[in-house]
Amino acid sequence: MRLLEGKTVAMTGGGGGLGRCYGVVMAKAGAAVAVCDINLEAARATADTIAQAGGRAIAVQADVTKAAAFEELFDRTEAEFGPLDVLLNIAGIFPRVPLVEMSEETWDAVITLNLKSVFLGSRAAIRRMLPRKRGVVISTASGTGIRGQPKGSAYSASKAGIIGFTRAVSLELKDTGVRINCFGPGATDTPLWRVGKSEDEIQRLLAAGFVYQPDDFSNVVVFLASDLSAPLNGEFISRDLHR
Numbered sequence: 747m748r749l750l751e752g753k754t755v756a757m758t759g760g761g762g763g764l765g766r767c768y769g770v771v772m773a774k775a776g777a778a779v780a781v782c783d784i785n786l787e788a789a790r791a792t793a794d795t796i797a798q799a800g801g802r803a804i805a806v807q808a809d810v811t812k813a814a815a816f817e818e819l820f821d822r823t824e825a826e827f828g829p830l831d832v833l834l835n836i837a838g839i840f841p842r843v844p845l846v847e848m849s850e851e852t853w854d855a856v857i858t859l860n861l862k863s864v865f866l867g868s869r870a871a872i873r874r875m876l877p878r879k880r881g882v883v884i885s886t887a888s889g890t891g892i893r894g895q896p897k898g899s900a901y902s903a904s905k906a907g908i909i910g911f912t913r914a915v916s917l918e919l920k921d922t923g924v925r926i927n928c929f930g931p932g933a934t935d936t937p938l939w940r941v942g943k944s945e946d947e948i949q950r951l952l953a954a955g956f957v958y959q960p961d962d963f964s965n966v967v968v969f970l971a972s973d974l975s976a977p978l979n980g981e982f983i984s985r986d987l988h989r
């Protein structure tokens with residue numbers, strides 16, 4: 747029995763480094779996956795990769811900083827694959843800027859995408875899940891939300907916000923059959939991780955073993971999306987080579 751057999755998953759940021767990998771692994775575990783990204787080409791590439799691996803997927807273009815985008819995403823997802831079982835919030839950005847140089851625009855962009863989109867998506871998904879008494883929301887937080895990171899004040903604040911948001915909502919969801927959790931995959935070699943680093947620095951960190959590959963954490967995401975993780979609600983599951 748595949749762990750996600752018959753489950754409908756919608757995933758934001760699905761065209762990115764983690765999204766592509768997690769989408770394929772969830773589809774191989776039996777899920778039908780709606781791959782959402784602001785970059786339609788990237789979303790299509792993930793959906794194509796899933797189809798080539800024998801899975802079911804659609805690509806949906808959406809800017810997840812807008813509430814209406816989630817209604818459209820979930821309407822399309824449910825029309826194609828049936829009731830939404832899993833929302834995986836992945837979309838995020840990490841502009842590396844010291845606090846004294848950070849503009850209000852950069853701060854707002856990080857908080858709006860990384861944190862507000864999690865609020866908007868979770869609210870819309872949970873409104874659909876509660877009457878069915880089943881479903882799970884999973885958000886991509888980060889160890890930086892606990893330990894901080896230089897040039898990452900907005901990013902770390904957004905990720906700490908996701909952890910607090912998840913814990914608060916989990917208390918509201920107690921005994922409803924709907925759950926919410928978040929995870930931190932650790933520094934992982936994706937376009938987001940490479941931003942602001944020189945090629946020399948990238949190679950040094952890779953050689954030093956300070957960086958994971960997207961696939962390293964994918965089975966944890968499958969576990970969180972599956973009924974095997976039913977006892978978990980409000981948790982932050984993380985690993986962090988920097989600890």
Ligand SMILES: NC(=O)c1ccc[n+]([C@@H]2O[C@H](COP(=O)([O-])OP(=O)(O)OC[C@H]3O[C@@H](n4cnc5c(N)ncnc54)[C@H](O)[C@@H]3O)[C@@H](O)[C@H]2O)c1
Pocket residue numbers: 758759760761762763764765782783784785788808809810811836837838839840859886887888889930931932933934935936937938939
């Ligand atoms: N890579 C890491 O080291 C790492 C570590 C911890 C947490 N994370 C988190 O994992 C998530 C994914 O990171 P990644 O490394 O795959 O990054 P990535 O840059 O490869 O992918 C992010 C994706 O989000 C999409 N996106 C951006 N703005 C959007 C919007 N408004 N609406 C919809 N989609 C949008 C981008 O087009 C991109 O495809 C992020 O939330 C990030 O903070 C990453």
